[in-house]
Amino acid sequence: MTAKYKLVLIRHGESVYNQQNLFCGWHDADLSETGIKEAVAAGQLLKELNYEFDIAFTSVLKRAIKTLYLLQEELDCHWLPVIRSWRLNERHYGGLQGLNKAQTAEKYGNSKVKDWRRSYDIPPPPLEKTDGRWSGKDKQYQDMDQGMIPACECLKDTVERTLPFWYDSIVPAIKSGKRVLISAHGNSLRGLVKYLDNKTELEITELNIPTAMPLVYELDENLRPVQSYYLGSAEEVAAAQAKVANQGTAK
Ligand SMILES: O=C(O)[C@@H](CO)OP(=O)(O)O
Secondary structure (H helix, E strand, O other): OOOOEEEEEEEOOOEHHHHOOEOOOOOOOOEOHHHHHHHHHHHHHHHHOOOOOOEEEEOOOHHHHHHHHHHHHHHOOOOOOEEEOHHHOOOOOHHHOOOEHHHHHHHHOHHHHHHHHHOOOOOOOOOOOOOOOOHHHOHHHOOOOHHHOOOOOOHHHHHHHHHHHHHHHHHHHHHOOOOEEEEEOHHHHHHHHHHHHOOOOOHHHHOOOOOOOOEEEEEOOOOOEEEEEEOOOHHHHHHHHHHHHHOOOOO
8 A cells, every 4th residue: 555645633732621630521721831832842843844734624622723823833834724623622521521530530430430531432421501511602612503512422422523524524635635734632533543543442442642742644545544653752652642541540
């Protein structure tokens, strides 16, 4: 198989919720100071390696949008068309949103929290419409069919709402020869990686995507991966992945 297209995925830099180890989901957390630095460093790395893009896709959450902006800043390409969609949002963490991950593990056990965080089809507890955290009240979703707003999502639900956007918007861009950059989230990207790499439901439980490390997919003419790799040293990537995995462990 020979590679015809190159696609770059990036999870946003550290958010203030990541910093405090809180479940975030559709909560619109900002980047932390560290997250800003991570995004700038990722942009510099892409520049050093001569990456260029023709179009970018992101979610409607500011941590991904701002990460993309910082990459554009470093790459000097603010002219880039940017398409935002809720379909690239982080997985909706339902009633866990705003709770501390380590404390939740102390309360419910590490194994339950790992199921909520990394299983394919076990959803977190749902949010009620009356809850102050209900996403339907957020401005981003006012024009959206309110019946589509999730009360919570497992990874399977996330994949099911991300893939239509992949097929309808991202695939045509790649196939038309555009160099595509996607700035999204730990779990919306895990879903995409599961689809691209055809990973099993078991394999996906061990996949953790680090913040602001560009993940390159070289794709053949049918958009099947020829190879994929992070830009950055293998040790750095492994340490960052382990850090993400351990966030849901009781301290
Ligand atoms: O809280 C979240 O929304 C996600 C990403 O930060 O966390 P996790 O890695 O626990 O799935």
